[in-house]
Amino acid sequence: MSKSVPWRRSWRAGLAALCGALALTAVAQAKSQAGTWNLANEFTLTKQNPAPDKYGHKAVWFYTYGEAGQLGKYKKLKYSFGPAEQKAACGVSDYYGWNKTDAVNGTPAIWYNAGPLVEEGHNSCAPFTTSPAQTVFMHPEAFGKDLDAVVGWRSPIKGAVTVSGSIQPVDRFVTGIAWQLDQGSTILAGPGEVFEDATTSFGPLEVPVAKGQYLYLEVGRPPTVSGAYDSTAVTLTITSP
Secondary structure: OOOOOOOHHHHHHHHHHHHHHHHHHEEEEEEEEEOOOOOOHHHOOOOOHHHHHHOOOOOOEEEEEEEEOOOOOOEEEEEEEEEHHHHHHHHOOOOEEEEOOOOOOOOOOOEOOOOOOOOOOOOOOOOOEEEOOOOOEEEEOOOOEEEEEEEEOOOOEEEEEEEEEEEOOOOOOOEEEEEEEEEEEEEEEEEEOOOOOOOEEEEEEEEEEEEOOOEEEEEEOOOOOOOOOOOOEEEEEEEEE
């Protein structure tokens, strides 16, 4: 009966250990790629812009604005307003928002109603707006310059993601909004224009992303309108299998 040579046993054990380690690494990498990012569920309730995601990745959500047609060239909304400021100025609770100006009702703006439904007439800053619960809203600049409100998502992973969402003006006197979803200079959904309170959905779209690459959801105004009553409820969900 032949005997196993000790160095062969050692080599085989080492190879098995290496294969096991590689398999565990592959599983860990696959898990790190998987996840779901939902704008409403992750809207920052702190004064962080950009904000992290729920997985602990830094600088994933960006609340910005920019000139229509200048894809990817956006500035961060500078002013943050929490429930205390919103209550004092507008009479509403549980609102968190980002504005271009230091006025609570300034535009362009992106904000979140963390509380229950707010009926029309109960928000003095937007008296003709109905605000659904746990919803994110975007508003382009009214009058003034043609500036879009823009939510940016910076990918913390490399791979393919599925993107879906919706757009719905919520002001009674909506003048009209223009919207699109893009990846810098690549338009993924839209551009579209909405002049009533109908819901427009997009996706699911399969989109390849590199780590650090951006997706942008933009809400602006058509060139023929003022943007005075253009509060828009939006949803955005990004999923990696």
